[in-house]
Amino acid sequence: MGKVKIHEPASAIFEGLSFTREEIILIESKFERVTAKKGERLIDFNTIVDKQYFIVSGCLRSFHIDSNGREHTIQFGIEDWWISDYTAFFSAGKALMSVEVIQDAELFEITKKDRDHLYKHIPKIEVYVRGKLETAFASFQKRILSYLSLNASARYLNFVKSYPQIEQSVKNYHIASYLGITTESLSRIRKEIAQA
Amino acid sequence: MGKVKIHEPASAIFEGLSFTREEIILIESKFERVTAKKGERLIDFNTIVDKQYFIVSGCLRSFHIDSNGREHTIQFGIEDWWISDYTAFFSAGKALMSVEVIQDAELFEITKKDRDHLYKHIPKIEVYVRGKLETAFASFQKRILSYLSLNASARYLNFVKSYPQIEQSVKNYHIASYLGITTESLSRIRKEIAQA
DNA sequence: CGTCTATTTGAATGTACTCAAAAGCGGTGG
DNA sequence: CCACCGCTTTTGAGTACATTCAAATAGACG
Numbered sequence: 001m002g003k004v005k006i007h008e009p010a011s012a013i014f015e016g017l018s019f020t021r022e023e024i025i026l027i028e029s030k031f032e033r034v035t036a037k038k039g040e041r042l043i044d045f046n047t048i049v050d051k052q053y054f055i056v057s058g059c060l061r062s063f064h065i066d067s068n069g070r071e072h073t074i075q076f077g078i079e080d081w082w083i084s085d086y087t088a089f090f091s092a093g094k095a096l097m098s099v100e101v102i103q104d105a106e107l108f109e110i111t112k113k114d115r116d117h118l119y120k121h122i123p124k125i126e127v128y129v130r131g132k133l134e135t136a137f138a139s140f141q142k143r144i145l146s147y148l149s150l151n152a153s154a155r156y157l158n159f160v161k162s163y164p165q166i167e168q169s170v171k172n173y174h175i176a177s178y179l180g181i182t183t184e185s186l187s188r189i190r191k192e193i194a195q196a
Numbered sequence: 197m198g199k200v201k202i203h204e205p206a207s208a209i210f211e212g213l214s215f216t217r218e219e220i221i222l223i224e225s226k227f228e229r230v231t232a233k234k235g236e237r238l239i240d241f242n243t244i245v246d247k248q249y250f251i252v253s254g255c256l257r258s259f260h261i262d263s264n265g266r267e268h269t270i271q272f273g274i275e276d277w278w279i280s281d282y283t284a285f286f287s288a289g290k291a292l293m294s295v296e297v298i299q300d301a302e303l304f305e306i307t308k309k310d311r312d313h314l315y316k317h318i319p320k321i322e323v324y325v326r327g328k329l330e331t332a333f334a335s336f337q338k339r340i341l342s343y344l345s346l347n348a349s350a351r352y353l354n355f356v357k358s359y360p361q362i363e364q365s366v367k368n369y370h371i372a373s374y375l376g377i378t379t380e381s382l383s384r385i386r387k388e389i390a391q392a
Numbered sequence: 393c394g395t396c397t398a399t400t401t402g403a404a405t406g407t408a409c410t411c412a413a414a415a416g417c418g419g420t421g422g
Numbered sequence: 423c424c425a426c427c428g429c430t431t432t433t434g435a436g437t438a439c440a441t442t443c444a445a446a447t448a449g450a451c452g
Contacts, residue, residue, distance in 0.1 A: 064341055072344035074337060087334040096341070123319060130326045137329060138283040140336040141270060145260055145292070147343040148268035148376045152408070172431070180344045185408055187432050348440070368399070381440055383400050 003080060006033055006056045006106040013054050013108060014128050015080075023122050030114040034107045042107075043099040049088035050112045055081050058105025059169040063177065064097040073178040076102075076166045082132070102170055152181045153189045199276060202229055202252045202302040209250050209304060210324050211276075219318050226310040230303045238303075239295040245284035246308045251277050254301025255365040259373065260293040269374040272298075272362045278328070298366055348377045349385045 004012045010031035011017075011024045019027065034053070036042060043049055045065065053060070060077040062085060074097055077083035085095040089112060110118075119126040146155050156179055160167050167175065176186040200208045206227035207213075207220045215223065232238060232254070239245055241261065249256070256273040258281060270293055273279035281291045285308060306314075315322040342351050352375055356363050363371065372382040 064345065066345040070345065072341060074341060074344075086330070087337055090330040090334055096338075119323075126323065126326065127315075130322065130329065133326065133329050133333060134282070134286040137333050137336065138286050140333065140340065141283050142292075143340060144336065144343070145268060145270060147340070148270075148373075149260065149262040149266065171429095177344075182409060183431070184410085184433085188408090191432080367397095378441060379399075380401085380442085384440090387400080 004054075004056055006108075010108055014125060017124055017128055019122070026121060027118060027125075030118055031108040031110050034109045036101045036105050036107060038101050038104055040101045041098055042101070043085050043088075043095050043097070045096070045098045046094050048092070049085050049095045050092065051109055052082060052084040052089055052112070052115065053077075053099075054108040054110075055079055055083060056106040056108065058101065058107075059103040059166070060099055060101050060105060061170070061174060061178075062097045062099045071177050072180070073174055076163070076170060076174075076178065078166055078169065102174065147180065152179060152185060153192065155179050156186065156189055157193070200250075200252055202304075206304055210321060213320055213324055215318070222317060223314065223321075226314055227304040227306050230305045232297045232301045232303060234297050234300050236297045237294055238297070239281050239284075239291050239293070241292070241294045242290050244288070245281045245291045246288065247305055248278060248280040248285055248308070248311065249273075249295075250304040250306075251275050251279060252302040252304065254297065254303075255299040255362070256295055256297050256301060257366070257370060257374075258293045258295045267373050268376070269370055272359070272366060272370075272374065274361055274365065298370065343376065348375060348381055349388065351375050352382065352385055353389070 003015065009024055009028055011019050011027040013031070014027075031054075036058070042053060042060070043051070043062070055077050057079050060083050061073050062075045062077075062083060063071050063073045065071050075083060083099055085097045085099065087093070087097075088095045092112060119129070146158055150158060156175070159175065159179060172186055172190075173183045176183045179186065181189075199211065205220055205224055207215050207223040209227070210223075227250075230249070238249060238256070239247070239258070251273050253275050256279050257269050258271045258273075258279060259267050259269045261267050271279060279295055281293045281295065283289070283293075284291045288308060315325070342354055346354060352371070355371065355375060368382055368386075369379045372379045375382065377385075
């Protein structure tokens with residue numbers, strides 16, 4: 001389990017920030033506690049996205065199905081991470097991808113409207129979120145670099161090293177779809193690594 | 197040329213925001229006007245990054261040189277865009293990549309410290325920047341999806357469609373290094389497309 | 393025209409994919 | 423406890439796509 005527990009006040013999401021009693025109540029009123037079972041979809045392709053999820057426990061992924069029917073995993077989400085279809089959430093447009101539960105999960109859910117309300121009334125949350133966004137931005141940049149400069153085997157090793165907890169929580173075919181390779185290729189890569 | 201001119205007040209960078217006279221003076225004092233010639237490097241690999249650039253005119257790119265000596269273009273920057281090594285800039289760490297001028301450029305330069313000062317004294321700038329960051333975040337997400345789901349030819353067509361202005365401003369070998377393919381492959385792809 | 397840089401072409405190679413089939417694993421019910 | 427089922431991973435053979443290295447053109451500019 002992560003640092004934040006589902007029974008704590010939602011304000012615990014913003015780790016390191018301290019709040020007044022009124023602020024804590026406001027934050028509490030904007031987040032909804034949600035539990036979701038393996039296989040459930042929180043966001044569906046082509047629907048309007050106005051929700052974002054903070055993961056207390058469990059594992060989720062966002063993925064896209066391309067014109068050939070192949071799934072591509074954009075992001076995995078585990079405890080203390082946020083997940084949504086950000087492209088759609090930020091622009092209030094329709095989802096390019098779906099978000100599904102891989103392992104039973106406990107979540108804090110918030111709508112865009114409520115998020116904006118929190119930003120407005122508690123500006124330090126906006127500052128905090130900008131910092132998180134910057135970190136996520138930088139890690140996306142690194143991921144792009146890994147597609148540009150590494151072969152499948154090196155990308156896999158890099159993934160395992162960077163996200164050991166995720167590697168343990170998901171199926172190999174999910175990892176393959178995150179790395180941009182087929183299940184068969186990942187299997188052969190793992191075999192090669194094991195032999196060395 | 198873009199909407200913002202180098203002779204305008206720096207506050208023009210934040211398109212759509214209106215400022216008081218005092219705010220305009222503060223913003224002006226934090227940005228420095230810089231001109232840079234083709235070939236110049238604004239950020240060098242392995243050096244501390246504390247500057248970010250708003251591009252008024254010209255063209256730049258950020259790129260990484262991998263362990264085999266190959267260059268990979270992370271981002272192109274043209275007028276009205278920001279460029280830096282964000283990974284390093286956000287974390288005040290050393291550059292993973294370099295930023296070089298592809299076409300003579302006019303820029304507004306700002307340090308991290310001055311940026312933070314502006315955020316603190318003019319909060320609406322921080323809100324504005326968060327919005328920009330979200331847009332950039334979403335476009336990175338789309339780019340990752342393109343590496344996962346498209347072959348080289350489709351990625352190229354996608355690039356040309358999405359960034360026609362950039363395609364005109366840069367060499368093919370830069371485009372190849374952005375798409376994650378070799379110059380030779382891009383040449384063959386362009387030939388195929390031309391024939392069809 | 394000559395030089396430097398950028399692009400194209402060719403042939404051989406390599407990496408990852410496709411499709412099909414087999415093996416492994418985990419849970420359920422008899 | 424074992425047999426079966428569904429799901430996941432592995433293996434194999436053939437193929438496709440992109441790379442490598444080397445050489446030939448094409449363009450830009452003085």
